[in-house]
Amino acid sequence: MTLENEVQSLRQVPMFRDIDPARLKLLAFTSERVTFTDGQRFFTQGDVGDAAYVILDGAADVLLETAHGQLKVAEFGRNDLIGEMAVLAETPRSATITAVGDVVALRIDKRVFIELLAQFPQMAIAVMREIATRLERTNARLASRN
Amino acid sequence: MERNLFRYVWRHSRRDQLVIFAVVLASLPFYYWSLDLPKRIVNEAIQGGAFRSGLPTTDFLKLGVELPSYLGGGYVSIHDGYKVGQIGLLFGLSSLFLFFVLVNGAFKYWINVAKGALGERMLRRLRFDLFSIVLRFTPETQKTVKSSETATMIKDEVEPIGGFIGDAFSQPLLLGSQAITAMTFIMLQNVWLGLIAGGIVAIQFTVIPRMRRVQLRLGKQRQILSRRLAGKVSEVVDDLEAVHDNDATAYERADVSERLYTLFDLRFRIYKWKFMVKFLNNLLAQITPFFFYAVGGYFALKGTLDIGQLVAVIAAYRDLPPPLKELIDWDQQRLDVQIKYEQVVQQFSPDRLLPGETLAPLPPGVEPPHLQGPVALADLHITDSHGLVLVEHLSFTRALPLRIALVAQDSAAPGAVARVLARRITEYRGAVTFGDLELSRMPEHLTGRRIAYAGPEPVLFAGSLRENLVYGLRHRQQDAPELTGARRMEALRTEGALEATGEGWLDLELAGVDDATALDARLTDVLELVGMRETLLKLGMWGLVDPERYPRLAEKVVEARKVVRQRLEEQGLSNLIEPFDFELYNNQATVAENLLFGVPVHADFMGEALAENRLATRVLDAEDILDALTSMGASIAATMNEIFRDLPPGHPLFEQFSFIDADEIADFDDIVARWKSRGLKGLTHDERARLLALTLDYIEPKHRLGLLNDDLRQALVRARKRLHDALAGSPLRGAVEFYDPDRLTVAAPLRNNLAFGRLSHSVADALPRITAQTTELIDELALRLDVERVGLDYQIGPAGRLLSAEHRVAVYIARGLIKNPDMLILDGVFAAFGENHAREMLSAISERMAGKSIVAVLHGETLADPEVFDMLVRFEGVHPVVVRDHHAAPAAG
Structure with a gap:
């Protein structure tokens, strides 16, 4: 797998869909491709957010640490972006993520990510759009529940 | 210090000057004879003057003394001489001439060496004297002196003075006597020719020095400007962060550029004057022979001057201008260095110095004393350099140990008190006494051992962490190693320091340990106390x-x-x-590391130099992969150009990730374009090396450009073996330390x-x-x-810049602790740490300093733990208010 494959993966991420391929290449090049073994943690709930991840291959569980132990609330798969909220909002990690089987992921360092957003408005707008869409969706879901 | 350079030189080098003087005198007769011989060669040997009476032979080398009449007259023969013919006389006299040339040369050599030695010794003494004076600067003086300017003075400005000192007395003597000899000789041959020569010399001596005085004035300005430039440059270097923080680079550039212009203008004016003077000087010197030929020739034709005399006069005159010119030079140099010397000495005047007695050594065999109680502050009154009052009416008397916390809001008072106790402020009113000793009169061997100070601005120097820590133990030692041999001789001659540096300077006893290993263990203890133990381990792992x-x-x-x-x-x-693994390619390492399979020790194998290394390119070529690797570099360059093109130069991502510097992008664009159209043939040797250098940094799993295949990897492993074999048999053996x-x-x-x-x-x-x-x-x-x-062993960089601000303060405190002082003064150091960390540190320090005094300037009363401090003084403006006092001592008296 090379940089080109990673760029292909990044293009599948909704947040990065509309971004120039050259920018995505920069994003990929400045990230690290790392592997996790089964059960290895990406990060732990309450940690400081230092990086976001894009799963290139494999799957990961989203676990909430509760008084009664860990509770699995969701699962991430290929081309999913993980942990970007803690990086953007500077809040602690809201959940623990562990690898299911061997996972290959692209680790996007927080500082690098912020630098890129600051440098390229196009990327910042894409990120904003994605977050606004999510908010919209949540609102719609809340409205439909009521 | 002596204000007059000549008196300084005379006082310290009288003997040497006199010896040189004597040798100069002894050389003069030989010089005179060497002038006289040409005349005899022409007149007696060539023209046959010695054989005029018809004798076929004459006496050669006949030596004897005509006794004066009061000794009875007569002639005492020493050597009868040899009977020689005309040819014999010619060769004899010529050989004699050659002999005198050699003797003169030998004299000149000896005199020059002796003068050089004298000058260098005086320079050494002068520098050492100045440095010793620097060590005696009062804290207040030190604040007003720019360190780099002082350094320039000691290093550069006294250098010409040293060069001159050897010449100070002997040069005018030698040159003067040479000139006078030559003049006398000319006078004796012909008074008129002598008067002409003398007249021109007189003109030279009046006009030239006058013109040179202007040159000197400019030179003095140049000295001051250059010194300021040095000061400016080092100021900018020291505060480079501040320059960038404030976007002041443009201003600093303009400032320095302006100074450089002023300096240029000045230097250029000096040049113009210098060559003007030179021109005039040469002109005057060359006009004289014109008179000699014209006037001398006239006399010769008239028969009042023989040809031999004329030749001798012209020969003697040839020797006249150089000493004269040098004499004028000497005079100028004299004025010049006298000015320089005065300039320098002014900066080192005694009213700004500490009393000498505080620096007196501990008498041999005496145990270093301790601080004696009670400590008494009587109506202490401190003002700053502008006369602004910092502290008023602070008085208390306490038995030792003194445990006092000083706090204030928005007041410099607590820090000022701490610095007075640390003797960092010496100009205060009132009295500070320990037992019956006044603080300002206490010798440094007492205060330096028993009082430790750590302040908010750590004083660290370039060197290892250890060297910085043990600086608290570097006192004057009873058994410091002594210099030996030539070093000792020279030190004695110039009154330098007789102790040798190196081992044996650490006061291990003060640290309470026996040897270096135990000292290191103690250092780690102390670093633990200030919260640096984990960092220390990390530094060790990187060491x-x-x-x-x-x-x-x-x-x-x-x-x-x-x-x-x-x-x-x-x-x-x-x-x-x-x-x-020697047999395998290591995917996680760079291509370069894989090729070397070791750590480069020689610069030719490090970084980009490896791409130009003949040995390296040869083994790659032998495996037929040099071109492939170079093309790989071109692919890397192309990708980098593509990826980083839109980032502005200097962007942090650029610096961190790109293989190529921002200013090289255009170069590589061009290289890649030519590579694409014409392949490697289109590139110069240098350009190929630049591309190869990119490849050498490449790590596949890190950079993921998919450029390395198995064939290349295997070839690189084979090239590695070739390289090892080639290195083993070459003079560069050991240039790479193999794994x-x-x-x-x-x-x-x-x-x-x-x-x-x-x-x-x-x-x-x-x-x-x-x-x-x-x-x-x-x-x-x-x-x-x-x-x-x-x-x-970690090197902490100039002023400890490679450590974080917090660690710098921690090291500063640790340096104070390592010498187990009687009194530790912590002046606002805890502001560098978090509240909790500070509290822990303070109680750990207090435990270690059990029974000893602690004076702490704290940024809040909450830190003034009653377990640690008996006494808490709060300053309201300049007035002290005692907030807490556990064991107030009975009032003194």
């Missing part, structure tokens, strides 16, 4: 292990690296590190030695996991102290 100094560690590392490997395998973590699983790699950090391989770039969190593993192992093998000792 190089010198097997001579740490033989045990060097030996154990090899053992430890095997255990690390074994453990990782047991835990299924062997993919964290890809070990070095050897059974030996410590001295040039690689300890951390890498333990891993003996490269950390995987593609395993998540490899670094923290490996660090945890190795740290655990270090403790298991009881190597922690050894690693920490390596950490103590």
Whole structure:
């Protein structure tokens, strides 16, 4: 797998869909491709957010640490972006993520990510759009529940 | 210091000057004879003057003394001489001439060497005297002096003075006597010619010095301007961060550029004057022969001057201008260095110095005394350099140990009191006494050992962490090693220091230890106290292990690296590190490291130089991969250009990730374009090397450009073997330290030695996991102290800049603690740490300083733990208010 494959993966991420391929290449090049073994943690709930991840291959569980132990609330798969909220909002990690089987992921360092957003408005707008869409969706879901 | 340079020189070099003077005198007759001989050669030998009476032979080398009449007259013969013919006389006299030339040369050589030695010795003395004076600057003086200007003065400005000192007395003497000899000689031959020569000399001596005075004035300005330039440059270098913080680069450039213009203008004016004077001088010197030929020739034709005399006069005149010119030069130099000397000495005047008695050494055999109580402050009144009052009416008397916290809001008072106690402020009113000693009169061997000060601006110097810590123990030693041999002789001659530096300067007793190893253990203790122990271990892991100094560690590392490997395998973590294997390509290492399979020690094998290294390119070529690797560099360059094109130069991502510097982008654009159209043939040798350099930095799993295939990898391993074979038999043997699983790699950090391989770039969190593993192992093998000792070797950079601000303060406090002082003054140091950390540190320090005094300036009363401090004084503006006082001593008297 090379940089080109990673760029292909990044293009599948909704947040990065509309971004120039050259920018995505920069994003990929400045990230690290790392592997996790089964059960290895990406990060732990309450940690400081230092990086976001894009799963290139494999799957990961989203676990909430509760008084009664860990509770699995969701699962991430290929081309999913993980942990970007803690990086953007500077809040602690809201959940623990562990690898299911061997996972290959692209680790996007927080500082690098912020630098890129600051440098390229196009990327910042894409990120904003994605977050606004999510908010919209949540609102719609809340409205439909009521 | 003596205000007049000549008196200074005379006082310290009288004897040497007189010896040189005597030799100069002794050389004069020989000089005169060498002038006289040409005349005799022409007149007696060539023209046959000695044979005029018809005799076929004459006496040669007949030596004797005509006795004066009061001794009875007559002639006492010493040597009868030889009977020689005309040819014999010619060769005899010529040989004699050659002999005198040699003798004159020998004299000149000896005199020059003696003058050189004299000058260099005086320069050494002058510099040492000035430096000794610098050490006596009062704290207040020191604040007003720019350090770089003082350094320039001691280093550069006194240099010409030293060069001149050798010439100070002997030069005018030698030249003057030569000139006078030559003049006398000319006068004796012909008065008229003598008068002409004398007249022109007189003109030279009146006009030229006048013109040169202007030159000197300019020179003095140049000296001051150059010194200021040096001051400015070092100021900018020291505060480079501030320059960038404030976007002031343009201003600084303009400022320096302006100064450079002024300097240029001045220097250029000096040049113009200099050559003007030179022109005039040459003109005057060359006009004289015109008179000699015209007037001398006239006399010769008239018969009042014989040809031999004329030749001799012209020959003598040839020798006249050089000494005259040099004499004028000497006079100018004299004025010049006198001005320089005065300039320098002015900066080192006695009213700004500490009293000499405080620097007096501890008498031999006397135990270093301790601080005596009670400590008494009587109506202490401190003002700053502008006369602004900082503290008023502070009085108290306490028995030792004194445990006092000083606090204030928005007031400089507590710090001022702390600095008075540390003798960093010497200009105060009132009295500070310990027992019956006044603080300002206490000798430094007492205060330096018993009082320790740490303030908010750490004073650290470039050197190792250890050297910075043990500076608190570097006192004048009773048994400091003495100089020997030539060094000692010279030191005695110039009144320099007689002690040798090196081992033996550390006051181990004061630190309470017996040897260097125990001292290191004590240093780690103290660093633990200030919260730097973990950092120390980290520094040790990054440090190089010198097997001579740490033989045990060097030996154990090899053992430890095997255990690390074994453990990782047991835990299924062997993919964290890809070990070095001579037969395999290491994917996690750069192409360069794979080629070398070791750490470059010689600069020719480091970094980009490797791409131009003949040996390296030869082995790559032998494997037929040089072109492939160079093309690979072109691919890298093309990708970098594509990826980083839109980032502005200097962007942090650029610096961190790109293979190519921002200002090289355009170059590489051009190179890549030509490579695409014409292949490697379109590139110059240099350009290919630049491309190869990119490839050498490449790591596939890190950069992921998909450029390395198995064929290339295998070829690189073969090239590695070729390189090792080639290096083994070449003079460059040892330029690369090869990896050897059974030996410590001295040039690689300890951390890498333990891993003996490269950390995987593609395993998540490899670094923290490996660090945890190795740290655990270090403790298991009881190597922690050894690693920490390596950490103590860490070079902290100028002013400790390679340490964080917090660590700088911590080291500063540790330096104070290591000498177990009677009184520790902590002036606002805790502001550098968090509240909790500060509290822990303070109580740990208090425990260690049990029974000793602590004076602390704190930024809040909450830190003034009653367990630590008996007394708390709060300053309201300049007025002290005693907030708490546990054991108030009975009022003094």
